[in-house]
Amino acid sequence: MGIQLSLLVTVVILLAGWVAGVLPFLKFIFGVILPYVALAVFAIGLIVRVLRWARSPVPFRITTTCGQEKSLPWIKQNKLDNPSSALGTLGRMALEVLFFRSLFRNTKASLKDDRLVYSVDKWLWFFSLAFHWSFLIIFLRHFRFFTEPIPFFVGFLQDIDGFFQVGLPIIYITDVAILVALTYLFLRRIFNAKVRIVSLPSDYFPLLLILGIAVTGVLMRYFLKTDLVAVKEFAVSILSFQPISNELLNKLSPLFMIHFTFVCTLLIYFPMSKLVHLGGIFMSPTRNLANNNRMKRHINPWNPVVAVHTYEEYEDEFREKMKAAGIPVEKEE
Ligand code: HEM
Secondary structure (H helix, E strand, O other): OHHHHHHHHHHHHHHHHHHHHHOHHHHHHHHHHHHHHHHHHHHHHHHHHHHHHHHOOOOOOOOOOOOOOOOOOOOOOOOOOOOOOHHHHHHHHHHHHHHOOOHHHOEEEEEEOOEEEEEEOOHHHHHHHHHHHHHHHHHHHOHHHHOOOOOHHHHHHHHHHOOOOOOOOOOOHHHHHHHHHHHHHHHHHHHOHHHHHOOOHHHHHHHHHHHHHHHHHHHHHHHOOOOHHHHHHHHHHHHOOOOOOHHHHHHOOHHHHHHHHHHHHHHHHHHHOHHHHHHHHHHOOOOOOOOOOOOOOOOOOOOOOOOOOOHHHHHHHHHHHHHHOOOOOOOOO
8 A cells, every 4th residue: 555655646746747847837836936845844844853853852872882882991892883982983973874884784584494594684785875875976966957167076976977988978877876776675665575564655655756856867868858058047046046037947848847846845755754864863862972881970860859768867767766676776876
């Protein structure tokens, strides 16, 4: 059911983008109003989520670890897995964000001769990394549409990405990688029964949405050309709050309008979806804290004041009676 619903919503967005590309009056709504709504929802939504996380109290160090914490001198500390300093935490975080280090430990559980066995499984790590890096590089390459002059890194990325110089226009490695990786991630949710049973529409939909963006982008670059000069003028006008003429809007092809509508939908959906882990990873106390639990005593700041009755007080109260009953006391008076 989750897959069908996600597919249906994706097709509806695709059709909406296409209709907007064909009907001039809708082009204004989808080409001018929608991107501003999308940018505002994205920015405000992300800020609200980050502020909400920032407000959550974290009185203890709750790092998830796979190695020894700093303690006695003869126990070897695992400095990257279980850092006790800010620098170590930075290193751990960088490896997590850039290389998905914890996902590298992913294992697969299966039944062999009625016994549960765990085996190494690096595919999820590999395709996740391929997808995220490709997305980032594609996004950065798109700056050739968003800014004038074009930033220095765009040419550099284009050269590296088109390194193999296959075909014309040159095929980008990231275009192939993002399509293959997204297809793997989607099919994994369908054909792996254990993953399928825990998958929801909110798992399928982002994959389909990003697949929609990538497929329409690839179609535009390699098969159905679009007016790139018009696209650039359009994107720069939107980002610099300049008015956009109907003449310019009419130069935008229906395929571009589908690509663009998918992108705007992604921006709107982003803050309320699991994709917000983009910001969440940096705010996660299981990852961003140095683990110094054995070095330093952390006391919960909002512990209620508990009225205790110490032994000294108890003895003071009952000393005479204790002595009379022959019970030993610590203080005679
Ligand atoms: C989430 C953001 C986006 C993603 C992931 C994305 C993805 C892609 C991909 C994979 C391609 C194939 C060619 C390439 O890799 O350069 C592409 C092409 C294209 N995209 Fe995007 N896109 C995004 C946002 C946008 C936006 C906001 C615009 C315009 C305002 C845009 C305009 C285009 C155009 C015009 C092409 C064709 C490029 C060419 O013919 O060389 N894209 N996009």
